[in-house]
Amino acid sequence: MAELKNVTTQELRALVEHARAKILDVRSVDAYNGWAMRGEARGGHIKGAKSLPEKWLGWPEWKRILDFKGIARNDSLAVYGYAPEEALKTAERLRESGYTDVSVYNGFLAEWSATEALPMEKLPNYRLLVSPEWVGTLISGGIPSEYRNDRFIVCHAHYRNRNAYLGGHVPGAIDMDTLALESPETWNRRTPEELKAALEAHGVTADTTVVLYGKFLHPDNDDDFPGSAAGHIGAVRLAFIMMYAGVKDVRVLNGGYRSWVDAGFAISTEDVPKQPVAEFGADIPARPELAVDTPEAKEMLRSEGADLICVRSYPEYTGEVSGYNYIRKKGRIPGAVFADCGSDAYHMENYRNLDHTTREYHEISDIWKRSGIVPEKHLAFYCGTGWRGSEAWFNALLMGWPRVSVYDGGWFEWSNDPANPFETGEPKEN
Known part of the structure; x- marks a missing residue:
């Protein structure tokens, strides 16, 4: 097998212009998101890079992760991390897995992050x-x-x-x-x-x-x-x-x-006592705009500048199941936009990596935008009872989307009122 090529900063800049080129960041997801973990001048990742932490290398699902991220065998891949050995280890594993056009970039700390003219990105509210x-x-x-x-x-x-x-x-x-x-x-x-x-x-x-x-x-x-x-x-x-x-x-x-x-940190089994305080110190709710209740949800359904976002599984969305043993009615809110959570009411795999860290935000944003979910609108995320809706809302908040809320009542509250309309079956094409 030929020796891996080390690309220069200039070569990497040229590489990203190629349609089949992908840059892979093997640092932690936290470094990728924006935390300066090694004192770098600028936190974040090389613009356009995909997150593929070295931590995942030993997992049996590793090849499935590559497919999930759309990393094809005919792509031209450039791998970088904080240290040369991080990038080299992943690059060698890629070649062992059948990826032939793989190179390594070792200039991230000394050159790329230190040079303002070189493009970087970060999760806005990392x-x-x-x-x-x-x-x-x-x-x-x-x-x-x-x-x-x-x-x-x-x-x-x-x-x-x-x-x-x-x-x-x-x-x-x-x-x-x-x-x-x-x-x-x-x-x-x-x-x-x-x-x-x-x-x-x-x-x-x-x-x-x-x-x-x-x-x-x-x-x-x-x-x-x-x-x-x-x-x-x-x-x-x-x-x-x-x-x-x-x-x-x-x-x-x-x-x-x-x-x-x-990460190797110590754990404790001590039952730590709570230390009550006399006064919270603010009128509650201080941020009422974060929560939407049913009357406002209905207004949002009528508004061109707002959307209700359904963060449930597809079987729940079509009415095949309700998702919960305490919710009897099956179906969906008419006019809600579907933002698939994953396999069922108890999983959020479409929003998570396999180690339960938050999924790469570019991937979530791309999926949402293909469904017509855009940051220009007021968005209220909901699910069965508010938990999955809260996690999707948190992703939007991390991405800096300006008007995001949780429809707290969700399908549970909506379906408990017989006067509220609902739909079942495959959604009709517009």
Whole structure:
């Protein structure tokens, strides 16, 4: 096998002009998104690059990931990372997998990120999605870059499962049941009075930096289980409600508890006591525009400048299933735009990487735009009861889309009113 070619910065600039050329970034997804993990002059990734972390190399699904990302065997591939050995390892694996036109670029730190004229991109609101390293610096007493204040809480989100927390969590983290902030009768956010009391009981003020994460749990046990969306999505659900209430600095650990463990950080089984506060410090809701209820959802359906976005699975969308054993009616809201979550009501694989980090934002944006979901409109994301809608909303927020909300009632609330219209079956072509 021929020796791998090392391309220069000038050659890489020329390469990206070719239709079949792809640049692959093998650093962590957090570095790709915008965090300067090695002190580089500019955070982010080379414009147009695709995220393919070296971390994924050992996975049996690796070849499927390449197909999923549209990396074809006749593409001209240039691989880069922070260190030459990172890029070389991935490049060699690509050639072993049948990719013949593969080269390595080793100038990212010294040349590309240091030269303003060379194009780079980053996830606009990447700071809301933090890395294990950022959290590790925070809890060890260091002050991470872009840090708001010295009052913080790390919060392990769960749904009626403290054993998940007690079985292992980020050191110093408290736990929060999602039921603290949402009602089991409606699955909507609780009243302002209830939110105020719950946040104060957990020691959260409007000025507290809150870092949220969860575990990926199988419904039948407390083990980390890659197939379930419950842990991470519960953290994002709490993030949405906290932002709505008025917590000014809410972050989510990218990949949740699994990313913390994968990064080699210590875990704790201590039951950390909550430290209540006397006053939240802001009128709730401080950001009411983040939530949409049914009357406004109906107005949005009539508006050319707004869309309801259905983040459910296709069988739910067509009315084959309701998605939940407590939702009887099957179907969809007429006029809603479909934004497929994945296989069923308990998975979000179309919005996640296999390690549960947030999927490359370019890929999500491209899928949405092919469905007519664009940032120029006011968008309200919904699902069955608000959890998947909250995660899709968080992706739009990360991308800097300016008018994004969660239709909190979703299909559960809509379908409970017999006066509301609904559709089933394959959608009709316009």
